[in-house]
Every structure is written in structure tokens, then in C-alpha cells.
Amino acid sequence: MKVAIAGATGFVGSRLVERLHQEGIRVVALTRNTTYAQKVFPSTAFPNVEIVAYTPTVSGGWQSAISGCDAVVNLAGESIAEGRWTPERKQEILNSRKLATKNIVDAIAQSAAPSAIANADPKPSVLVNASAIGYYGTSETATFDETSSPGHDFLAQVCQAWEAEATKVTDAGVRLVIVRLGIVLGNGGALGKMITPFKLFAGGPLGSGQQWFSWIELDDVVNLIFLALTKPEMQGVYNATAPHPVRMAQLTQTMGKVMNRPSWLPVPAFALEALLGDGAMVVLEGQQVLPKRTLESGFQYKYPNLEPALVKILKS
Numbered sequence: 001m002k003v004a005i006a007g008a009t010g011f012v013g014s015r016l017v018e019r020l021h022q023e024g025i026r027v028v029a030l031t032r033n034t035t036y037a038q039k040v041f042p043s044t045a046f047p048n049v050e051i052v053a054y055t056p057t058v059s060g061g062w063q064s065a066i067s068g069c070d071a072v073v074n075l076a077g078e079s080i081a082e083g084r085w086t087p088e089r090k091q092e093i094l095n096s097r098k099l100a101t102k103n104i105v106d107a108i109a110q111s112a113a114p115s116a117i118a119n120a121d122p123k124p125s126v127l128v129n130a131s132a133i134g135y136y137g138t139s140e141t142a143t144f145d146e147t148s149s150p151g152h153d154f155l156a157q158v159c160q161a162w163e164a165e166a167t168k169v170t171d172a173g174v175r176l177v178i179v180r181l182g183i184v185l186g187n188g189g190a191l192g193k194m195i196t197p198f199k200l201f202a203g204g205p206l207g208s209g210q211q212w213f214s215w216i217e218l219d220d221v222v223n224l225i226f227l228a229l230t231k232p233e234m235q236g237v238y239n240a241t242a243p244h245p246v247r248m249a250q251l252t253q254t255m256g257k258v259m260n261r262p263s264w265l266p267v268p269a270f271a272l273e274a275l276l277g278d279g280a281m282v283v284l285e286g287q288q289v290l291p292k293r294t295l296e297s298g299f300q301y302k303y304p305n306l307e308p309a310l311v312k313i314l315k316s
Helices: 011-022 034-040 061-066 087-112 154-172 189-199 218-230 248-259 269-284 292-296 306-315
Strands: 002-006 026-031 049-053 071-074 126-132 175-181 183-186 215-217 236-240
Touching: 002 011, 011 026, 011 183, 011 218, 026 034, 026 061, 034 049, 049 061, 061 087, 071 087, 071 218, 087 126, 087 154, 126 154, 126 218, 154 175, 154 269, 175 218, 183 189, 183 218, 183 306, 189 248, 215 218, 215 306, 218 236, 236 292, 248 306
Parallel strands: 002 026, 002 071, 026 049, 071 126, 126 175, 175 236, 183 215
Antiparallel strands: none
16 A cells, blocks of 8 residues: 655654555655655665655646555644634645645546546545534534534634535545544644643643633544555545543643643733734634534544543553
8 A cells, every 4th residue: 555645744644654654555755845754764774755845835847756656644734823814824724635635636646537547546535634613613502413514713714625625525435534623632732832831830721721621632633644544445534633622721621630730820911912823713712513423433442532532641
């Protein structure tokens, strides 16, 4: 099996490459920074990983690398939590998902087109495309699953545009799995930014503490993507969230317990808004998202509950 991964050096992508490499699966790592990718995946340690230069929003030679792959995973997208959401930044967030997905789908469609060449390379049969639980909008009272309607805020609109481009791959007869990511917990990412105040004995909830925090442990995300790649019955939308979301206050209390640090000092909303602008809504507002179809697929979580996940991450 050979899998092309866009966003291969990212938080989720790099762990996915490691997992596929461990399984003996060949990987084409599509990356904007080949020098960095070579440091992350040195050829001596990752002989099955081919690094290909990639500009997500521009068609180019990188698209030919998809031909001959059995599957494609698209994790590409500008971070939504870095810097203020200026109009220019919002456009970057949208384009990095919508245009990048369009180009990947175009490449898959071209390689999946009927070929008169005998014994041609295999063509991608599945696209696993990331999205986000931002699709549902935010609420302190509602509960969402994969059948819920989309929200109306900026992130919901981005997710809808993102998924709409991915859906076009089915016109080429390619199986599509959309993985709506919750907040991924691991060594780095969102949790990495929250750890420092706790180490300084200044940890506490962000904002009111009553907002929902729909999380998932990093290895569970990778395992879900792996299942989507290898289980032909899976298609459509799956929420990549743990079955037991928590309130922000419970998250920080559990962090304090695991780290043996106080968790009483809240970060006021106005401080985050001053720093992040509209982007503060990512942590100040939340949604309770349940993985209904994910559980129905037979997926087995390693970390369905928060405390064991934090122990694994923070004590390792």
C-alpha cells in the first residue's frame, strides 16, 4: 500500500507517517518545506517515506506524485489559533483548505481516470479528508453528532467550503471519508500551549470555564484515520472526538491534578480577545460533539476518558 499525505509534517500528519511506516506502508509526504521534512523523516530512519515539494494552493508537478498511490490523506490547512483573524488571515485560513483540497481532488480525479495503458500504476481508491468540529458552530447547551446541521459563523463556513470541495472526489468513483477533528491532545498542539502556565503555578480555565471542550487523544486520531484507509465500508463523515467531552473547567482541574499543580487562576476572556481577536472564540466558545458514527463503525478508543489521556501525555 502507498499513501500520499498532505500536511505530513504537521501535528497529526507526522504521527500518522510514523504509524504507516511502522506498518510497512510506503508514504509520499507532500510538504511545503522539504528541508524541514527531511529532518523530521530522515531517510535512514524512514526509508519508505518519499518527500515531495508541495504548494497546496497551486497546481503543479506535485500532483503527479498522487498517481500510483492507493490512498490520499489531506490534513493541510493554516493554523486557526496563530495570530489575530484579520481579513487577510481569514482568507488564508479559507484558501489553505478550500483551494488545497480542490487541487488534491483534481489530481486524484486525473489519476483515477480510465487508462488505456495495460498494467498501469494503481490509482487512489480513497481520500481521507480532514475537517473540524467547527462545522457545527458553538453552543453551551446543544449536543452535536455527524447528522447535525452546520453553524453559521466563520469557522462553520470554512468547514462547509472545505468539505464541499472534498465531496467532489466521489464523482471520480473514489471513496471519501471526512474526519471532523476535535481538539487534538498530545505533546504539542493546543495542550502544549496550556501546559506552561500550570508549570508556573498559574494554571486555570480559559474564560468562563463552562464552555465545552470536545477533545481526542492524538493516537486515537491516527488510529481512526488508519481504520478509514483500510476499511472499505467506511465512507462519509466521522467525528474525531472522544465519547466523553468535558467542560473547560473540568479539563483544567484534571490537568492540575495530573501535574500536581493548582488550577484556580482563570485567564479572563478580554485578555485572550486582546491577543487573538476573533480567533479567541476557538477557546472561549465550544461545542459538545459526540462521535456517533465513529462508535457505530466499531472504532475502539484507546483513550475514551480525559484523565488517562492526560496521564499518558503529561507523564511520558
